[in-house]
Amino acid sequence: MKRREVLKASLGAALAAGGLPGLAGPANAKALRARVRPGAAGWPSAAEWDGLRRATSGRLLKLASPFAGCAADAASCATLREQLKNPYAIGDNPALTQTSGWQDAWLSQPSAYAVAARQTADIAAAVDFARTHKLRLVVKGGGHSYKGGSNAPDSLLVWPRAMNEVSVLDAFIPQGGTEADAMPAVRIGAGAMWIDAYTAVTTKAGRYVQGGGCTTVGVPGLVQGGGFGSFSKRWGTAAASLLEAEIVTADGQIRIANVYTNPELFWAIKGGGGGTFGVVTRMTLRTHELPEFFGGVFGDITATSDAAFKTLVTRFIAFYRERLFNQHWGEQVSLREGRKLHLAMVFQGLDRAQAQAVWAPFLDWLRASEDYTFQEPTIMAVPARRFWDADFWAKTAPGIMAKDDRDGAPSHHAVWQGDRGQAGWYIHGYESTWLPAALLDEGAQARLVDSLCAASNKWWVELHFNKGIAGAPQEALERTRNTATHPSVLDAFALAIIAGGGDPAYPGMPGAHPNDAEARRRASAVRGAMNELRKVAPNAGAYVSESDFFQQRWQDAYWGPNYAKLLEIKQRYDPDGLFTVRHGVGSEAWSADGFTRKD
Known part of the structure; x- marks a missing residue:
């Protein structure tokens, strides 16, 4: 039997038996069987909700759809519709998600209540309250979850948007470490987005932190998902740069996780999935030396026939293997309707002349053929320190970045124009x-x-x-x-x-x-x-x-041979499945809506 088949067979047996040996699982008679919805027996009373409000210094919010008042206030509704084009405006509303839904899968619906956390103690109080009252709990940082993981009606939402502090550190030592571990790093709060991190680390401090490509993505969510950025071909995944995290686990305890303290939990949150092992309240990531230049290559090439398009793709794949398959090149190309090859690649560590030299053989081949129409691709390089500087782009190439244009918005909040369509x-x-x-x-x-x-x-x-x-x-x-x-x-x-x-x-x-x-x-x-x-x-x-x-086969598709270990860690730190997301570790024990444990 092949190794993949052995893994699947052993994992299936463990799940069917209610978990892995020696750990609490679905078969445990004391395990939580169902969560409580509004109006059902056990739903917290008004006095109990008021207790949570006091415990969080008044930061408990009762949520409702922002469209509920549209019939009575058309003007406000029109303003709201316009703001839906702005991902920052969406993210600032706890009743909205960056994706509005998925056909035949899920729809964006507000939680019943949200704790607008400003400190770790607020999050611990919310976790304790949800566990005690058997509530569905969800966590929303950036809110980009395509599969609806930060969305659940009838739930209590942990919303740390205001915990967005970013601190650049010259010599960070993980808890339990020694002077030999010291390295440049950045400490980032649970509500920070990657534009906040890039502004502090790159624009202001002249260093680099490996993060996400879209500026409005939340930092902890991307790291926990094992996410990528434009330059991951050089520095690895965002999770690979994690040095330490503070996390509130299902028992309400505030824990430090790094290679010395809670090392298995630390490994699990490096790519094991967001909203699964606890609520990460801050992360510390290593920073890297910044190259002199970042740059990009942009353009479209259209073939005159199906045969010519196949020849174009053949040539590009060979060219990629020969010249681009290395640490310098990232982002993408796309094969589009109309026999079009769209170029949207970025590079690091090269200047413009060097990038032009890399692409010269491919472009010479194109020019020599009558089978393709194209304008000369744009090849540009900019000082790496200015790559996420919206003011720089406004002067250099207007339209590449779009600022959050609301009154009082932070001046550095901007999004790549190409990412606005996701709002x-x-x-x-x-x-x-x-x-x-x-x-x-x-x-x-x-x-x-x-x-x-x-x-x-x-x-x-x-x-x-x-x-x-x-x-x-x-x-x-x-x-x-x-x-x-x-x-x-x-x-x-x-x-x-x-x-x-x-x-x-x-x-x-x-x-x-x-x-x-x-x-x-x-x-x-x-x-x-x-x-x-x-x-x-x-x-x-x-x-x-x-x-x-x-x-299909999501456990194997997402984590492969790592899944059995992740499930063991999940059951150790969260035996009652307080943190349940669609196709997250351990979610096979729960109904699709996360409210009922399966038999």
Whole structure:
């Protein structure tokens, strides 16, 4: 029996028996069987909710849909609709999520109450209250969860948006460590977004921290999901840079997790999934020396025929293997309708002349052919320290970044223009798979090209090269290997993403009328396109934060051989499943809505 089959067989037996040996599991007669909804016996009384309000210094909020008053106040509703184009405005409303829902999967609905935490004690009080009263508990940092993990009606929400402090440290020593462990780092609060981190670390301090590509993503959520940034091909995943975390576990205890203190919990939150092992209240991440330049290559190439498009993809894959498959290059290309290859790549550690030299052979080949139409791609390099500086971009290349234009918004809050389409979007279908670097071997490239072209005939295909770590320096590979993320990320040259969605469709939102039939048709096309790619990568894993809500064999797809250990840690720190998210570690013990334990 193959190792994968042995893992699946042993894991299945453990789950069927109610858990792993020696740990509390679903079969435990004392285990919590169901959570309480409003109006049911056991739902906290007004006096008990008031007690939580006092325990959190008045930071308990009763939530309702922001669209509830639209019928009576059309002007305010119109303002709200306009703000849905601004991801910062969405994130500042605890009753909203950055994604408005997913066809036939979930809809964004506010929790019953939220604790707008400003300190760790507020979060501990919320966790204690939820555990004591058997409530559904959810956690929302950045709120980008595509699969709805930060969303649950009838729940208590932990919302640490205001805990957004960022402190740059010259020599951080983890608790229990020694002077030999000291290194430059940054301490980041639970509510901080990556733009907050990049502004403090790069723009102001001239260092680099490996974080997310989208500036509005929350820091702890990305790290716990094992997330990637534009330059992960150089520095590994965000989880690989985690040095220490403060976390409130299901028993309400405030714990420090690092390699010396609670080391297994520390490993679990490095890629084991957000909202699963506790509420992370702050994280400390290593920082790195900043290269002189960051840059990008942007453009579109259109083929005149199907045969020419296949030749273009063939040539690009060979070019990628020869010139781009290394630590300098990240982000993506996409195969689009109309026989178009869209370039949106970034680089680090090269100047503009060096980047131009890298691309010269490919561009010379294009110019020599009459089968393609294109404008010369934009190749630009900027001082790395200015890469996340919205004022710099406003002067240098207006339109690349869009600022949060609300009165009183922090001046550094800006988003890449290309990411604004995600604000409030309603997902029709979303799938991902890692593509093994072996597919770049000379003898395998033809199969890869055939699969990519077949998939792109059904839907757009995006190849995110920075979300596969193969080709990274050895130190980045080793740090990433020491996380809970599926080990196949180490052997992947890219993450293929095939996805589609529509305009915001929050429940109760005036004018929101999703076309269910069309959404399902598009979801089917997305699924069909991914099936073409899986012909060349049939057992590849998927990235937990960017994958199918209906993911099959999700334990193996997201964590592979790491899942059994993650489940053991989960049952040790959270035996009653207080922290339950869709397809999170241990969630197979609970109903899809997280309210009822399965028999």
